[in-house]
Amino acid sequence: MTIPLDATQAPEQLERGDSLWRGAFRRMRRSPTAIIGAVIVLLFVLVAIFAPLLAPYEPASTQWQSLSTPYMVQFSSPEHLLGIDRWGSDMLTQLIYGARQSLVIGLVSTAFGLVAGAALGLLAGAFGGWVDSIVMRIVDILLSIPSLLLAISIAAVLDKSAFALMIAIGAAQVPIFARLLRGSMMSQSRQDYVLAATALGLRRRTIVMGHVLPNSIGPTIVQATLNLATAVIEVAALSYLGLGTAEVAVAEWGRMIVSAQDRFDIAPWLAFYPGICIAITALGFTLFGEALREALDPKQRR
Amino acid sequence: MLRFAIRRVALLVPTLFGLTLLLFAWVRALPGDPARALLGERATPAAIARVTEVYGFDEPLFSQYFTYMGSLLRGDFGESIKKNEPVLTAFLDKLPATIELTFAALLFAILVGIPLGYVAGRRTGSAADAGAVTISLIGVVTPVFFLALLLKYVFAIQLGIFPTVGRQSARSDATHTTGFYVLDGIINGQPGAAWDAIVHLVLPAIALGTIPLAIIVRMTRAAVSEVIHEDYVRTAEAKGLKASLVNRRHVMRNALLPVVTTIGLQLGLLLAGAVLTETVFALDGVGNYLYQAIRDRDYPVLQGFILFIAIIYALVTLLVDLSYGLIDPRVRES
Numbered sequence: 355m356t357i358p359l360d361a362t363q364a365p366e367q368l369e370r371g372d373s374l375w376r377g378a379f380r381r382m383r384r385s386p387t388a389i390i391g392a393v394i395v396l397l398f399v400l401v402a403i404f405a406p407l408l409a410p411y412e413p414a415s416t417q418w419q420s421l422s423t424p425y426m427v428q429f430s431s432p433e434h435l436l437g438i439d440r441w442g443s444d445m446l447t448q449l450i451y452g453a454r455q456s457l458v459i460g461l462v463s464t465a466f467g468l469v470a471g472a473a474l475g476l477l478a479g480a481f482g483g484w485v486d487s488i489v490m491r492i493v494d495i496l497l498s499i500p501s502l503l504l505a506i507s508i509a510a511v512l513d514k515s516a517f518a519l520m521i522a523i524g525a526a527q528v529p530i531f532a533r534l535l536r537g538s539m540m541s542q543s544r545q546d547y548v549l550a551a552t553a554l555g556l557r558r559r560t561i562v563m564g565h566v567l568p569n570s571i572g573p574t575i576v577q578a579t580l581n582l583a584t585a586v587i588e589v590a591a592l593s594y595l596g597l598g599t600a601e602v603a604v605a606e607w608g609r610m611i612v613s614a615q616d617r618f619d620i621a622p623w624l625a626f627y628p629g630i631c632i633a634i635t636a637l638g639f640t641l642f643g644e645a646l647r648e649a650l651d652p653k654q655r656r
Numbered sequence: 657m658l659r660f661a662i663r664r665v666a667l668l669v670p671t672l673f674g675l676t677l678l679l680f681a682w683v684r685a686l687p688g689d690p691a692r693a694l695l696g697e698r699a700t701p702a703a704i705a706r707v708t709e710v711y712g713f714d715e716p717l718f719s720q721y722f723t724y725m726g727s728l729l730r731g732d733f734g735e736s737i738k739k740n741e742p743v744l745t746a747f748l749d750k751l752p753a754t755i756e757l758t759f760a761a762l763l764f765a766i767l768v769g770i771p772l773g774y775v776a777g778r779r780t781g782s783a784a785d786a787g788a789v790t791i792s793l794i795g796v797v798t799p800v801f802f803l804a805l806l807l808k809y810v811f812a813i814q815l816g817i818f819p820t821v822g823r824q825s826a827r828s829d830a831t832h833t834t835g836f837y838v839l840d841g842i843i844n845g846q847p848g849a850a851w852d853a854i855v856h857l858v859l860p861a862i863a864l865g866t867i868p869l870a871i872i873v874r875m876t877r878a879a880v881s882e883v884i885h886e887d888y889v890r891t892a893e894a895k896g897l898k899a900s901l902v903n904r905r906h907v908m909r910n911a912l913l914p915v916v917t918t919i920g921l922q923l924g925l926l927l928a929g930a931v932l933t934e935t936v937f938a939l940d941g942v943g944n945y946l947y948q949a950i951r952d953r954d955y956p957v958l959q960g961f962i963l964f965i966a967i968i969y970a971l972v973t974l975l976v977d978l979s980y981g982l983i984d985p986r987v988r989e990s
Contacts, residue, residue: 392870494667495674498966498973499925506931507962513685587799591932595802596951611802622809629802636797 365571374572378649388645394638401450402457409447413605415444438615439624449631453604456635459519460585466524468578471531472571478532479539479570480562490536496529502588509592514600522597523588527581528655534577538570545569573648579643583636590632660981663953668970675966679959680724682718686955693955695737734956736949745958746945752835753823753941757934758859758926761865766919769869773876773915780881788873795870800929804863804936811859818859821938823853837841864933868922873919879911880974886910955964 382388401408410433431437436445478519496504505526512518542548543566551561591609592598598609607628614624687694691707699707708714712723727733733743776788790903812820823837824830831847832840838857841850883889884907892902938944942961949957 417926472766491674494671495678498671498675498970499962500928500965500969502966503931503962506928506946507682507951507958510953510955510958511682583797587797590799591801594799594932595935595947608799611805615805618805618809619813626807627803629799629806632802633798634792637793638798640793640797 359593374569374650378646381649382645385645385649387641388649391638391641391643391645394634395642398453398635398638399457401455405454407452409412411444411447413447413451413603416441436627437621437623441613443605445624445627448610449607449627452607452610452628452631453635455516455599455604455606456586456589456632459516459523459589460582462522463522463524463585463589464527464578464581466520466588467527467581468531468574470524471528471534472574474528474532475535475539475574476567479536479543479566488538489532493529493532497533499529501526502586502591502598503591505588506595506597509597514598516599516601516604519589519592519597519599522592523585527585530581531574531577535570535574538573539566542566542570573647576643576647576650579639579646583639583643585629585634586635586639590628657981661978662980663938664974664977670972671970672967676728677721677726679963680721683955683959693953711926728963733960736954736957738948738952738954739957741980743957746957747942747961747964749835750940750942750945753939754927754934754943755838756836756838757857757860757864757930757939757941760861761926761929761933762868762922764861764865765868765872765922769872770876770912770915773873774880774911775914776873777877777880777911778884780877785877786875792870792873794864795873798866799932800863800867801932801936803866804860804933807859807863808936819856823857824849824938825857860933860937860939863936864926864929867925867929868919871918871922872915875915876911878913880907883907883911888909917976917980920924920972923972927965927969 382392407412436449438444439448465629474489474493478486478493499507505522508525509518509522512521539562546564548561551565589598589606590611593606593608594612596612598606602609610628611625614621614628618625683693691701691704691713695703695707712720713721731744733747735742736746739746745879772788772791776782776785778784808820812818819825829854830837830841830846831844833844834840837853838850869879874888886906889902889906893899893908897905927943930941931946932943934940934941934943935947943967946958946961949961
């Protein structure tokens with residue numbers, strides 16, 4: 355990988371071939387923030403993947419037999435540790451399967467936002483001139499609508515499905531990634547190594563794809579990690595506003611909060627558990643993203 | 657400065673123009689016949705024919721857009737399908753509640769956030785710093801509507817300190833002249849009504865203000881911890897200035913510059929968050945109206961409200977940019 359040598363780096367480090375990403379990884383292993391974030395994220399991913407093994411009951415099954423009166427709720431019992439909601443579903447099972455939904459929608463939407471946004475940013479950053487002007491005007495227009503509102507307006511014209519949520523949340527992230535990547539490519543293009551590469555007679559495409567882009571992608575990756583947190587929250591927010599998936603059999607944290615709302619005064623825990631799950635998951639991605647940002651920061655390189 | 661201002665205002669024109677194009681395309685992206693999408697599933701053929709006629713849906717797209725732009729420029733932003741009122745009237749009617757809420761949320765975020773960020777930045781690594789960072793993290797990761805529900809449960813339902821819903825008590829006989837309930841209470845000489853409105857604002861403002869609070873804490877902390885290592889601060893301290901004077905004149909004045917910009921840019925977040933907060937607390941504002949429009953699939957309302965919010969957001973961003981250019985000459989140059 356061709357990474358510019360930082361003049362402030364100690365020579366012995368350079369001989370070891372200490373790349374930007376390898377150095378960042380080394381720093382992150384020492385950062386408690388990164389470790390806590392990584393552990394939360396890992397747990398979340400494992401729970402999502404192994405949901406069928408971890409969940410005590412079938413996702414769509416009802417547990418009426420555990421209740422004295424149907425449509426009553428249960429706080430906790432040996433069979434149902436986190437209780438039962440008013441539709442007779444075991445809370446723990448719902449929460450575990452809810453992780454799946456959050457992970458899939460969060461990951462796919464952020465990946466979509468990242469790829470589409472980065473492509474636009476690359477287009478603007480690599481070509482400059484009128485291409486840049488046109489792309490950035492489009493980005494400006496999209497940025498003039500607050501992100502959640504943009505997601506709302508896209509979700510409002512689509513059908514109520516997980517796919518629609520992915521498109522809506524992902525599309526709302528496109529302008530953010532585009533502007534970020536374009537910005538860092540612009541500042542990298544002014545670096546001396548680009549001048550040196552041009553002087554050496556390298557082709558423009560080689561310079562942009564081989565040198566400028568790899569050096570500019572860092573902040574975009576950091577943003578993607580942070581956006582995973584936002585995406586998990588936005589899925590729940592859209593659900594809360596009635597724009598979530600119409601498949602009621604599929605557990606989703608945001609909708610669990612909505613359905614807990616009308617029994618909120620007597621059974622607040624039904625809303626509390628999914629809310630905490632969203633917050634902890636978002637915390638994991640945020641901590642990890644912040645640690646990554648710090649680790650990639652050139653000022654932190656020793 | 658004038659050239660900077662003109663250029664910055666000129667940039668607004670293509671953005672707003674593009675926005676109208678986007679919103680125009682958006683309604684046409686609705687599944688099926690746009691007239692049916694606007695009127696809903698159970699519209700009579702006569703109503704559909706009338707709307708098709710009025711909006712010109714049977715004409716070429718090109719002329720449809722001109723019709724749309726023409727009506728926008730005349731101040732006609734369409735009519736709500738469900739509530740039979742002009743979108744603009746509805747927006748202006750609901751706006752005071754939202755401005756009041758947004759203002760209260762920002763006030764909370766600033767009054768708590770700046771001191772917290774200052775203490776954290778002054779003593780990085782201390783327990784106070786850890787506390788401030790934790791608060792700001794919690795603010796970022798907690799969904800606004802969940803926080804609103806929690807606050808409502810603890811302080812309104814359980815402790816009964818604050819009201820659960822609405823902008824004023826049900827039996828209030830307050831007179832409203834401006835639509836800003838707190839202001840109305842003051843100018844009409846009804847201190848009880850003003851207090852009632854303030855009490856109703858507390859929980860929604862805290863719920864909505866937490867994300868800006870988190871961001872303000874972080875910005876202030878970063879700025880203060882950087883500024884206190886500047887040479888001019890050391891000079892001021894070395895020449896024996898009182899600590900409070902150094903703080904006020906040298907640390908805060910320089911540290912607040914980036915913070916002020918951030919505050920201005922929080923508005924988009926607040927307007928979007930208002931949709932959730934107003935829904936939880938049943939506040940009769942722009943956000944709650946928008947929520948009902950989403951539920952009713954009231955597309956003219958969505959189209960108009962998004963346009964209005966984007967315009968407000970763009971204008972505030974413009975003001976922030978201009979004021980920043982006024983304060984910092986380097987911004988004007990670039």
